[in-house]
Amino acid sequence: MSDSPRSHIFARVQRASRPAEAEAIQRDLDALGTAPRADLPAPDLATAFLANVLKNSGTVDCVANRSGVVKALAEYLYRHFRSHRLVAGNDPNLAAMPWREAGVLPRFGTVEPGEPVALSYALLGVAEIGAIVTVTGKANPAANNLLSEHHIVVVDATRLVPDMESAWKRIGEETAKSGRPRGINFIAGPSSTGDIEGKLVYGAHGPRNWHVILMGDVPATALAEAHTLAGR
């Protein structure tokens, strides 16, 4: 470890900084208030979330309960692959799904080369940015989020938050027991690039398709309204 550049840098930073007690600095910071968030496209949280997922080039499904989830998954898999093969993270919430009802039998673990679909269970959904949040761990192998062709995410409607400030608060609560996770991933869309002549192409490195299944008590009109709001 290089000690001398460290002390040199700190000395220089200190000379250029304004001396103050930690408490006073904290008070000053608190006095600056909070940043405004983006306007939500709809007053209803679920509608806003779904609309923003669609705007982020995701696709969406809305289901009432776990049976709805496996049914929607079966349909998605059949539509794209004419099969019911699926890799899911080792998440108790996914293990507890009534898989047999729809004839889908996932393999639990990490996506291997040649396996096109991965399923995740989101810690949160953030309406403001149309993103889902996962934290690293055995429930979310990096490969599942980042290497599959299709990434499907189940979001419980009770886990929707309006903005990033409330997301941080909720992440703090959810991970209070397990300690700081190694990684916190906000995912908002399929992997994309505009690096060749500014043309948007999906599937730069990661998933080409990003599908969100919102599960729970959601207004009946939410899905249709979200499509209207997103214009697709």
Added chain:
Amino acid sequence: MTSTVPPLAGGSDGYTRLKQTSNTFLDNAHAALQDADRIQRRDLMALFMPIVRDAAMDSFGQFEELRQQVKQVKQHTLDHLDHYLAQFEREALQNGNHVHFAGNGDEMNSIVLEICQQHSARRIVKGKSMVTEETALNDYLKRAGLRVMETDLGEYIIQQAGETPSHIVGPALHKSAADIRKLFLAKHDLGERDLAETSDMVGEAREVLREHFLKAEVGIIGANALIAENGYSMLVTNEGNGDLCANLPNVLIVCATIDRVLPRATDATAMLRLLVRSATGQAQTCYTSFYSGPRREQDIDSPLETHIVLLDNRRTEILASDYREMLQCIRCGACLNHCPIYAAVGGHAYGWVYQGPMGSVLTPLLTSLEQSAALPNACTSCGRCAEVCPADIPLPDLLRDLRHDETRQKLSSPRWRLGLRLHAWLARHPMLYHALTGLGIFSLHLLGRRKGSFSRLPLAAGWTSQRDFPAPEGKTFMHQYAAMQREDQAREHKAAHAAESPPAPGPEKSARPKTKRTRPARPGKTRARTDQAPPGKAAAGKTRSRRPAQGRAPSERIEPSLGTDWAGEADNDAGGPDER
């Protein structure tokens, strides 16, 4: 440990990253203006990027409030950087990282190389990081025999082509799809194929790079923010390449500069709101990730060891200088996308790592003014960059201050300095100024009366070599202005005398509005704050003192130089006293 590397020089493989050519900006620009194909692409980007950015701002809502809030937090952080940097270090160590400090680029490069060598690593995958461009890390590692792969598609393309980035956000946007197709056909040994579509090329890069991701021993990424309260670093990408670098190899190295620190996680995501909209016009990037350290007990993948290298490379000098505001920069590239100079000549003309207005400020500060004296002059003072800058950095002011420094350090030509001194002296003697300009304008009017223009003029070859100079109409602006004022007063006088009758709703307007610049408002574009002083006053105040730290509205700074009309006005001229 062998971390000695031969001095850098332009290699035959096209690696020229450290050979700075900022001082030949004019020649570089001239060369750039010969390529019609690239000019067309730059024009398109200059048209398209502001539109998507504006649309993103508009859909946000309170964008100006956001900009001011984030700016205040950033200034607060810089004011107390000793506190926040120490807090970040403490938290990062607690999270299980190795934290290193590097005074300059070489120190950072050797720290990174040492880590790679400790792990006997040969293959490195790298996410996009302007900091490592700044230190020419790739060259350094390559010289030591390591294989470094850039994995951001744009960076990968220019690495394969042996070029430098032309844009901090879209490094390969100067290349056409046809260029890239040719490059991939030559570099990837994959047999006969078409690569006709953009998606084919993206797909091919995906296949090639995935191999590298799966085999690499070390991943290197940058950071968009370092969060003091919890020791996390924020990584923002659309491709997901940075996350693959951060998750798949056994060792992760995060390279960042000390000015990336922000107090809280919410500050990082507030800044993100500005960043994505300003950079690409998106409402959110696809992958926004926060990494704290090495693998935890419950993890099944991810790096076993993580390092954070914190680089100074003159940031502490900038922090202690009048250019501190430049450290508020969030590297979104909006100033490039809105700069008429950048649009005309492209990023390579700037001759180093950073381009456009932010590059013209940063390059002299990070290298030296001697090596890049041309850059602060590559500015029309149009003020668009300051208007759109999400960090609210007064870029035209900083550029002017650098020109000021150039003059003080005698880096500009003696003739230029003499001219400026003369002009400044005249500008402070308005009577004489008006008399002389009146005489000059009148003589030019007489001389050019017949033809209406001049094809040659002494001292104005810079103008007349390219186009004719129109002959003046006979009176200076100030003469005309005074005449209108007199007319105005006469009319008021008359009106006062005829007070019993109601004022005639005549079509004639008062002279005053005519003297104001009436630029048509561009909806959604002008987001100047409302605390503007009248242009004349603000400019006059500005010329005397160096920049005050706060409270400047972007538009007031740019007024004087926008219309030549202002140049004749008393003691407030844009190129005047402050240029000495």
